Every structure is written in structure tokens, then in C-alpha cells.
Amino acid sequence: MVRQKRRFAPPSWNQQLELARRHSSFKEDLLLKIETQDKRLVRVQATPEARTLYNCYSQVMTEINQLMNYLRFTINPHGILHVSYTPRHSIEDVVVAQFHRRFPRFAIVLASARGTFVADMMTVLQLTKPLADVILDLENQRPRDPFLKDLNNTDDAIWEAFYRSQRRTTERDPKRVAAIVPKRFQKMPSFQLERELFAGATLKPFLPQH
């Protein structure tokens, strides 16, 4: 039997550079220095500058992945999924585009301090209007989506019931939790239930480290 290959192609140098440039502390000087260095060393990140560039790229990638994991949408009956959050790096357009690929029938809206980013009909826009106005505009353009009719938006009882059902103990292990859900995401309004339960549980007694 031939099993489908599951390897994803690693990003090219230009793709890495494009993402590294989105880092909040990226400086173009870094590139000038790297251009003067031995290409073989740069390729394996064996110079401090090449390493810094790689770190910028990987931190941007990490934040994109984190947003894909932890942003939780509000469902609008007109087929609009929206959320407010300001990432550290300038990645809002990448994130809305990725979500739109996952949910092509819905418009994705992410409001951040840099603007309101919309992905709809395979196009990404950066708008200066506030989230409420953007949603109003989209509602006028999009009819109600019959698919969303049965998915009650205001009620988080399903998540609460499921989340509570998965607790194995009443103990807490904040370090492991923070390794899974970084603290700044735990502060988002949509993580309120988790925050309450993280705080309410008792601290785990010391276990031998493994």
C-alpha cells in the first residue's frame, strides 16, 4: 500500500525573509550584514546574524500558529466569523487568509490596533473602519447563511460542558498549561472558563521530574 506523503515543503529563503520582515523588531541592517557573510554558514544559521534572522522568522511563524490555535470566533448569522486581537508582529493578513482557506464559505474579520483585516471571496483587505462598521457593511453584502441557522451563537454551554468533562483531576499545573496555552492568550475574553478553572484548582504536589 502506498501511503500519502505528509511532508510539507520547507519555506524558501524568500518566503522566510518575507515572514521575518513582519517581526516587530526586524531591521534591514541585518540583511546587509548577512549579504557579506559566507553563504554556507548562513544556510545552516551558524553566524549570529543568520541566527537572528532565523529567530525573527521562527517567532513570526510561531505567532501565526498560535493565532491559528487560540483565536476563537464569534459567529454572525450572515456567515461572518470575527474576533478582536492585536498580535505582536504584523501578521493579521496572513492569519485571516489562512482561516479563509479553511472556511471559504465564511468571511473572516480580525480587528487589531493596526486596522480591521477582512478575508472574503479569496481577497484580503486592510480597512481603517472599526469592527462594528465592517460587520455592518458585510451584513449588507451577504445574505443570512442557512447553514448557521442551528448553531446558536450566544450560548457557550456546549464548550463549557465539554471542557469540564475532559478534566481528569482537580489539580493544576500552571507551567504545563502555560506551555500549551501561552499566558497572553489565556487573558483573552474567550478563555474566561479556562481561567476560572485554572485558578480554582489546587496546585499539584511535587512530582519527581522526568
Place this chain on the structure above:
Amino acid sequence: MNTVEKIKILGSGSKFDACSCTPAMRAEHGTKHIGDTLGCAITRSATPDGKPISLFKVLYSNVCSFDCTYCPNRTGCSKQKTTFEDTELAAAFMKLYIQNYVEGLFLSSGVMKDPDTTMEQMLRSVTLLRETYQYRGYIHLKIMPGTNRDLVKQAGELADRLSINVEAPSQDRLTDLSTIKNLKIDVIRRQRWMDSQHIRSGHSTQFVVGGAGESDWEILRMAHWEYKNVGLQKAYYSAFKPVESTPLAAKKHVPVTREVSLTRSDFLMRSYKYSLADIHGILDDDGMLPQGDPKFHIALNEFDRPVDLNDLSYEELLRIPGIGHISAMRILRLQKQHKIRSAKQLHTMGVVMKRARPFLKLNGHAQTALTRFAR
């Protein structure tokens, strides 16, 4: 009983099932489908004690006619019993998926009337998701032991991953846990059928660690056999925990550190191609793994003196603690052009020096006392 009540009961019934979301390639074109399996996302949340949550993990029903001694769903158990309706399961899951609370669905069940009837009902639910809701995201389906071949085939076409639990490493051990299940016929035969199918993320299994008093060696030997002979993609290890109102309620729980050691050793066999003999070399007289990282213990057995990594092949590099696939590849690419001389250079290439340093000779120098270092 309403949907929320059912989720409380059926979610809780599946919390000891181990699973993770494994991205699978599936090209989707069009504008009407919902979801994909390419997401880089692994977890969506965590329980307060640090268990990741990525999938909507529920039982279809907790009614069961089998008699597994560790299981609260077993026949005759007084727990409240319930079963999902297809539409309520699909609607609840889709709501959580669209809001991005979960990455996919994990659906298991008790064996209601018989394995085939149960499997048919589970498949109806999954078909509803795939066809009516146009859901293209991740689905992990549990196969009931003893299910017929056609239903296993249908499940493989609808799901991204299938699994069937081995539970114990031999028939003798399994008999201690269940008088009904037959390892060879009900489980391994189904695994062979799954192996002969094209399942996007393959099939997995789970062991109840310590439930039948077996050793780590017995479990790893069985897992190794399964990797080689039935095309197993991944084995999960779940430390036995006594559950009230089951025959094993009075039995002592198995420490979670044992589950961690088995998972790490399994990873070495799967991803780093360590042999069973490598693992056997670090076991104690009772066939149990030592505390700490098995890769470190194997390296202690293997390297009697520090080595110069400029002379090592890819496979040899991988056997040094602190060096993984990516850093080994980088070292190899640099080896051809330059001699690697400094720890700093290795650190920038992603080597975990705290773990690797005791095994390395750099620029002719080595640290002396291996065992002084953290495991």
C-alpha cells in the same frame, strides 16, 4: 436528556482515550466546504492539570455490552447511560469547530448491542458531517473490536485516522482485563484490514499501562511488533487509573511517569529507528524502564568516551542526546565544508548543549564526568 447533559456524560467517558490531531494532506477546491486537515494547529486548550485539548473527544454512546474490568462503561455498571442522536452530535461539533474551539472530532463508543450495529450508527453520524455539513476537517474514528470488514472499509473512507485498542500486550494479559475480547481475532485482524486500506493518517492503538500487571518490556515488544507487522502509525500509552464501581477500583494507580517513559521510548523506535535491543539494554531485571530520558540512558551504554561529531554520520549524530533530526541535518551539511569547533556554533544550529556536551569532543576537548549532567 438535552445535548449539554449528554456531552457532560459522553465527554467524560472518553477522557482516558489518548489521541492527537495528525495533519493529513487532502486537497480541497471549492467554496462551500468547511474545514481542512492541513492546519498547523495542534492544541486548542488545556485542562488545569496540563493535558492538551485539540479534538472534540466524545463517546457516541456509553452503553456497553463488554466487560472490561477497568472501564466505567462496562456492562452492569450503574452509571447513567446515554446515546447521541446523529444530528445533535453533528450540530454541537460544528459549532465548536467553526468557532475554532476544536481542531477535529474523535469519536469512540461503548459496544451497544453488538460491534456492527454500533459501528453503523457511528458511521451514520460521520456521513452526516461529511455530506450534509460538507465538513472536510479531521476525524478520528474508533473501530469496535469485532466489527465486520465492510464497515471497517467504510470507516477508512470517511475518517482521517482509525484506531482500535490493543489494551494489553498479549492474550493472557488481555484475558485479565476482558473475558470477551480476543486479541488476535477481534483486534489484530482488524488492524491488518486497516493496514491494507488507504487511511490518510494511518491507524493507531492504545495500551492500558499496568492494568494487567505487565512490564514495560512486554508493552514495547508488542508495540514494536505492531509497527512492523500491521502498519501501526502510533501507539498511545495510558497509565492505569482505578475508577470507582469497577472491579479494579481497589487497585493502585500507575504513576504517570511510566506512561511518559514508554511514550519516549516508543518515539525513539518510531522516529529515530532505535532497535528493541537498544531499549532492552536499559531495562532493569523486572523489564521496567529507568526514570529519566531513555535516549540519555542508551547513550550512556553506547558511548564509552566522548566523540568528535565531525566524523559522525547522520544516524550516529541522532544517537547523541540533544541532537534531533533538524540539527543533525545542519551539522551534516556544515561538516562537508568546515570543521565544527565551538559549542556556540552548535548551539546556534539548534543543538541542546546541556544534554549533548558530555558526549562530545570539541576541538580536542571533552568534559569528563558524564553522569554529572542532567538527564
